[in-house]
Amino acid sequence: MIGFFATYKEHYNALLRLGIPIVIGQLGMIILGFADTMMVGQHSTIELAAASFVNNVFTLAIIFSTGFSYGLTPIVGSLFGKGDSTGAGQALKNSLAANILVALLITFIMFVIYLNVHNFGQPKELLPLIRPYFLILLASLIFVLIFNSFKQFADGITDTKASMWILLIGNTLHIILNYLLIYGKLGLPEMGLMGAGLSTLISRILMALAFAGIFLYSKRYAIYLKGFKLKGFSHSIFKRLNELGWPIALQMGMETASFTFSTVMVGWLGSIALASHQVMLTISSLCFMIYYGMGAAIAVRVSNFRGQNDIVNVRRSAYAGFHIIAMMAVISAGSIFLLRNYLGGMFTDSPEVSQTVVALIFPFLLYQFGDGTQITFANALRGIADVKPMMYIAFISYFLISIPAGYFFGFILNWGIVGIWMSFPFGLSSAGIMFYLRFRKRTLL
Template structure:
């Protein structure tokens, strides 16, 4: 045991130093999600159901785009390990160009979805709320991708504090604006769900502007700014960004799609089921985002050691990160289990929704280990730039296992929303095991 601790001690400390700002930044996003859901839910249960449907569609688009931007981290992390600051600055310039093209593509795709929103089988009473909210969120996609490019660059050079502070201040601003626009405070019109969308758009515009200002003005970034300004676009860098970014986008997109398509299935069960699903997804995202903050630290540490060709510490960084995420999972799952009877009332006054939320706690607890494993080893694979197999693993886990299981449990066995949720442990645990086996194979000494 002493030998085990001494082997990983330095990695634990380094991951905590690097990962804590990322976790805090992710918690800021979660607090925003909680505030959104609480404010909208207490304004109207039907608005909460509409928000659930739209937010899950856009979560798919945003996670897909975030996955693409993650292609920058192993490139910048490796260059940082080699102390090539000019190359890292050039990589950011290429990443911004690539992300803008992806933003254009996603905007077109999501607009086509909007034109067919009535074909998704959602309750008719939700459509007048869904449509305007959807369009406002659509306008914010461009700014999400610009922010992603700057954030992944900063993470890759181990500057995780800058994105943490921007996220925290941006989300605090967002929450205040949410309250003012949803309820019509200080003479502003009471906009309800649409007000939540407008505040989201404004916050997403402000954050990338703040990051760009710091990049071009801060002394911290001068060595990288020189590379950004002096080096032109590189076909090789652009090719590498796309080669890494697209598999990551599809891997993360397929995971999120399993939740998004599950939301569509839950919508077939009615507004109460959809509202309870949204409450539990918001709670679940708390754990996911905290784990993913540490997962991002794993990717950075692994990519730094990969740049130095230090495979022993590549493995140790990944395993140390997995140990930390497991500890987080035990604490998070235990806390939510103890609070299970109090979760629903935080978000809504509906007794029906509250009762249904309690039934979803058991499947939620079942998939925490699998979720932690797939996050740890997916990020470890990202750190060593072994990303193509991740697409196939994600397809098997989420499309061939999770989604069919969700339909079977939810509708064939008639378990309802609880049955849909019972599929998640199967998909996430399968992914975690396969990502681990792939990482182990690729890093054998």
């Protein structure tokens, strides 16, 4: 046991130093998600149901876009490992251009969805709330992608604290604006769900501008400006960003799509089921974002060692990260189980929603270990730039296993919302096992 710990001690320490600031930043986003859901839910249950549909549709768009931006991390991480600051700066410039183009594409696709939102089978009373909220979030998408470019660059050079502070400050501002605009405080109009959307737009604009200012004017990033200011764009880097970014985007997008399709199916069951689903997704995202914060550290650490062609430490970094995330899963799942009877009441005063939330705790607990496993080894594969097989694994796990299982359990067996949630352990665990087997094969000594 002592020898085992000694083997991984260096990696535990390094991953925690890198990962804790990312996790703290992610926790800020989770607190924001909790605040959004609680404030909107306390204002109106019907607004909470509308927010559930729109937020989950946009989660798919944002996760897909974020996945594309993750293509920058292995490139910058490898260049950082080699000490090539000029190349890293040039990679950021190319990433910004690529991410803005992707943002415009996703915005167009989401606008088409907006025009057809009445065809998704959602309760008719929600449509007047869904439509304006949808448009406000749509306007914020491009700023998410700009922020992500700077964040992935900063993570790749191991400066994870910059994004932590921007996320914490930006999300604190968001929560304050939520309170003022949802409830109409300090003489502002009471806007309800529209107020939540407007505060989202404002905070995303300010966070993107803040990161751009830090990169352009802080001493920490001065050595990267030379490459960033080079005229023109690098065809090879731009091509590499697309080669890495699209497979990651598709992998993460298909995972998120399984949750988005589940939201559509839950909407067929009515507003109470949809509101309960939103509460549980908010709780679930707490665990996911904590795991993914550490997963991002795994990707950075693995990419740094890959740049040095050190396969032994590539493997050890990934396995050390898995140990940490497994421990996080035990702690978080255990805590949520103990609080299961109180969670629904934190978000809404509806007893029906609270009862449904308790019923969903069991499938939630079942998929925590699978979720942690797939996050660990998806990020490890990203770190070694072995991303194309991830698309096929995600397609099998989520489109061939998870989504059909949700429909089968929920509607063929008539288990309702609990049956839809029972599909998640199957999809996430399948992905985790296959990602692990692929990583082990690619890093054999």
